[in-house]
Structure formats: structure tokens, C-alpha cells
Amino acid sequence: MxxxxxxxxxxxxxxxxxxxxxxxxxxxxxxxxxxxxxxxxxxxxxxxxxxxxxxxxxxxxxxxxxxxxxxxxxxxxxxxxxxxxxxxxxxxxxxxxxxVISTRVRRGATIFLWSAIIVSAVFAAGHLWLVALLLLVAAAVTAHLYSLPGEG
Structure with missing residues (x-):
């Protein structure tokens, strides 16, 4: 591309x-x-x-x-x-x-994303590789959300 x-x-x-x-x-x-x-x-x-x-x-x-x-x-x-x-x-x-993405939507999406990832990580605690993957994906999605232009 x-x-x-x-x-x-x-x-x-x-x-x-x-x-x-x-x-x-x-x-x-x-x-x-x-x-x-x-x-x-x-x-x-x-x-x-x-x-x-x-x-x-x-x-x-x-x-x-x-x-x-x-x-x-x-x-x-x-x-x-x-x-x-x-x-x-x-x-x-x-x-x-x-x-653009509003600050409110970005913040809400980030909070919901990390909440769901943390709950999933607790259930996957026996599989360290899966917890690491979940955290990596959440970090990448968060970085993407914050790379988008924002509006107040």
C-alpha cells in the first residue's frame, strides 16, 4: 500500500x-x-x-x-x-x-478494554503466554486509540 x-x-x-x-x-x-x-x-x-x-x-x-x-x-x-x-x-x-474520536469515547473505550483484558487475564492466569498476549494486544489497541486525532 x-x-x-x-x-x-x-x-x-x-x-x-x-x-x-x-x-x-x-x-x-x-x-x-x-x-x-x-x-x-x-x-x-x-x-x-x-x-x-x-x-x-x-x-x-x-x-x-x-x-x-x-x-x-x-x-x-x-x-x-x-x-x-x-x-x-x-x-x-x-x-x-x-x-477524529472524542476524548470521552476514547477514555470509555480504553477503560472498558483494560477492564475486560484484566478480567480475562485473571481467568487465564495459569497460562502466562496468554496473559502476555492479552496485555500486548490491549497495549497495541490503546496506542492505536491514542494515535487517532482527538476532539474535546
């Missing part, structure tokens, strides 16, 4: 998916089938994003961005619901528009 596609402080990372090719392939489908496919993928993506809110290391933002993209092509009502949702609408808009 060229260097220009990596995340910088001023610009969010570019998606590795060729959206134009996907759009061309989708346009080959009949309208109602295409809208149904986009709506289905968007709905599954919202579900996967919600799982990511409570499961450490499971991504949230990428699924919500995919859902927004799919809903924009299938259902104005679903797209409006996603962007106006009180749980993740503002968070999604901040990341989509400015590539």
Missing part, C-alpha cells in the same frame, strides 16, 4: 476497498434487489458495530461506516436513523467528517 494511504494526523486512512468497482458491480443488479442487498448488508453491519461496542478488540467504526455507505444507497430512512442515533450518531459523524 502506498505511503499516502496511511493515516496521518490531518487525514483519516483511506479504505482499501475499491468502492467504484463495487458500485459498478451493484448497478448490474435490478433496483429492488440492489436496494435489498445494500439494506441487508447495512443492517448486518450495524449489528456487528453494536457488538463492537461491548466486545473488546471487535471493530465498531468500520462497520458503522459500511452501514452508512449501504444505507445511503438503499434507504434514506435507515441512513437518517443511523446518523441521528443517540448511541453512535455523533461519534460516527465526527469520525466520518473529521477523522
Amino acid at each position: 502506498p505511503h499516502s494511504q496511511y493515516t496521518t494526523r490531518s487525514q483519516p486512512a483511506r479504505c482499501p476497498v475499491d468502492h467504484k468497482a463495487v458500485e459498478r458491480a451493484a448497478r448490474a443488479l435490478p433496483g429492488p434487489l440492489r436496494r435489498g442487498l445494500y439494506l441487508g448488508i447495512g443492517s448486518l453491519s450495524v449489528g456487528a458495530g453494536i457488538v463492537g461496542i461491548v466486545v473488546p478488540l471487535w471493530p465498531t467504526t468500520c462497520f458503522l461506516l459500511l452501514a452508512a455507505w449501504c444505507f445511503a444507497r438503499s434507504s434514506p430512512r435507515a441512513e437518517r436513523w443511523l446518523h441521528e442515533n443517540r448511541l453512535f450518531g455523533r461519534y460516527l459523524a465526527a469520525y466520518r467528517e473529521r477523522g
